[in-house]
Amino acid sequence: MILTGKAKLAGVIGWPISHSRSPQLHGFWLDRHRIDGAYVPLAIAPENIKTALAGLAAAGFRGLNVTLPHKLAAFAACDTIDDNARRIGAVNTIIFGDDGKMHGSNTDAFGFVENIRQNSRWQSGGVAVVLGAGGAARAVCVALIDSGVTEIRVLNRTRERAEALARDLGRPLAVADWSRRADLLADATMLVNTTSLGMTGQPPLDIDLDALPADAVVNDIVYVPLETGLLAAARARGNEVVDGLGMLLHQARPGFEAWFGVKTEVTEELRNFVLGKG
Numbered sequence: 001m002i003l004t005g006k007a008k009l010a011g012v013i014g015w016p017i018s019h020s021r022s023p024q025l026h027g028f029w030l031d032r033h034r035i036d037g038a039y040v041p042l043a044i045a046p047e048n049i050k051t052a053l054a055g056l057a058a059a060g061f062r063g064l065n066v067t068l069p070h071k072l073a074a075f076a077a078c079d080t081i082d083d084n085a086r087r088i089g090a091v092n093t094i095i096f097g098d099d100g101k102m103h104g105s106n107t108d109a110f111g112f113v114e115n116i117r118q119n120s121r122w123q124s125g126g127v128a129v130v131l132g133a134g135g136a137a138r139a140v141c142v143a144l145i146d147s148g149v150t151e152i153r154v155l156n157r158t159r160e161r162a163e164a165l166a167r168d169l170g171r172p173l174a175v176a177d178w179s180r181r182a183d184l185l186a187d188a189t190m191l192v193n194t195t196s197l198g199m200t201g202q203p204p205l206d207i208d209l210d211a212l213p214a215d216a217v218v219n220d221i222v223y224v225p226l227e228t229g230l231l232a233a234a235r236a237r238g239n240e241v242v243d244g245l246g247m248l249l250h251q252a253r254p255g256f257e258a259w260f261g262v263k264t265e266v267t268e269e270l271r272n273f274v275l276g277k278g
């Protein structure tokens with residue numbers, strides 16, 4: 001597509017940025033909807049973040065996605081912060097408003113819940129077990145709280161991090177020891193892995209699923225590989241499983257709509273395209 005002088009511009013900032021799949025994903029939607037616009041990967045060094053944000057706003061960008069290591073710096077730089085970004089403690093989506101202000105939001109919780117809704121029959125409620133206490137766990141817990149689960153058991157190798165998360169987000173979070181990850185599954189309706197365990201190049205996630213109810217949904221935030229050891233084991237015993245790619249795809253929707261003015265969908269075709277099978 002040839003861009004005109006009126007092309008709508010957005011992009012993703014990170015350091016490094018070459019691994020980001022966001023340009024492919026937004027590029028697919030831009031193409032599909034025949035939008036006069038572009039979405040570009042931008043490698044911005046941490047020391048340049050403030051200048052870059054101001055410069056991109058001045059250059060007419062509509063907004064940006066923010067990836068590592070800029071999510072906290074973006075939080076600090078924005079003029080307004082939405083409720084989810086405040087609770088998660090990080091900004092992943094910026095809108096440069098017509099008012100000249102920088103509006104920060106976080107769409108990861110939305111991405112998580114939309115992925116579960118689209119790909120499982122999960123009925124919100126009951127007990128969720130969340131493994132990990134990093135940034136991804138924060139977004140998952142916010143989403144689970146808002147979807148009405150009665151209890152979220154957070155288990156992390158470093159227990160203090162789980163306790164900090166529980167302090168920040170409050171009820172219904174309950175912290176338990178990492179060593180109890182197998183026996184605390186007994187009454188769970190959902191199990192989510194937000195740790196890096198099971199990712200290509202990382203150690204596997206070692207967990208015994210015997211106690212997990214047959215109707216519990218199992219989700220892994222890890223999407224490289226798409227079918228992690230956890231998902232394969234859960235699938236083999238008959239649990240419904242949801243992979244992590246959908247969260248990445250769904251979290252992109254609110255930004256795209258804000259910058260380019262079109263509502264998007266996550267389809268099988270988009271998944272295949274982002275996986276390089278398109």
Ligand code: ATR
Nearest residue numbers: 132133134135136137156157158161194195196197
């Ligand atoms: P993110 O922001 O993507 O969630 P992160 O903050 O680096 O990333 O968190 C990674 C998660 O994987 C953490 O919960 C981490 O546990 P610690 O808080 O104890 O570091 C977890 N993790 C990484 N390697 C692990 C391992 N070998 N065993 C158990 N947990 C591990």
